[in-house]
């Protein structure tokens with residue numbers, strides 16, 4: 776396993792569509808291991824292969840039990856009409872946050888590292904994470920879905936004023 780460099784929004788790779796995974800081999804397993812190690816080191820909730828420069832449809836998301844789940848070729852097959860509105864960030868857009876609307880509940884169909892299909896459901900922050908990471912596979916960043924970006928300082932100030 777190896778730590779990989781996370782690309783930032785200046786890199787063209789982040790705006791390209793990723794290719795489906797067709798081989799469930801050691802190379803894929805190494806990619807998934809590297810994604811997990813890099814995500815754990817960076818301290819985020821999810822990471823997509825294009826964020827480390829690999830245009831393959833593979834992502835890691837965090838579920839409600841705080842476990843890292845590997846989703847290969849994920850497709851969102853259900854999005855609730857009920858939406859959630861909240862702050863979202865991205866390891867490729869460090870230090871900036873935006874208010875993004877997402878479905879409150881989603882269901883995804885994906886393959887595991889051996890090619891077996893399974894379904895994953897998520898509410899709230901997990902639903903947000905699944906949407907965010909699958910968007911990366913189509914070359915989309917959350918910054919497209921928000922009117923303005925806030926710095927960490929602005930975010931902290933807002934959180935502090937809410938507490939008072």
Ligand SMILES: [Zn+2]
Pocket residue numbers: 864865866867907911
């Ligand atoms: Zn992201």
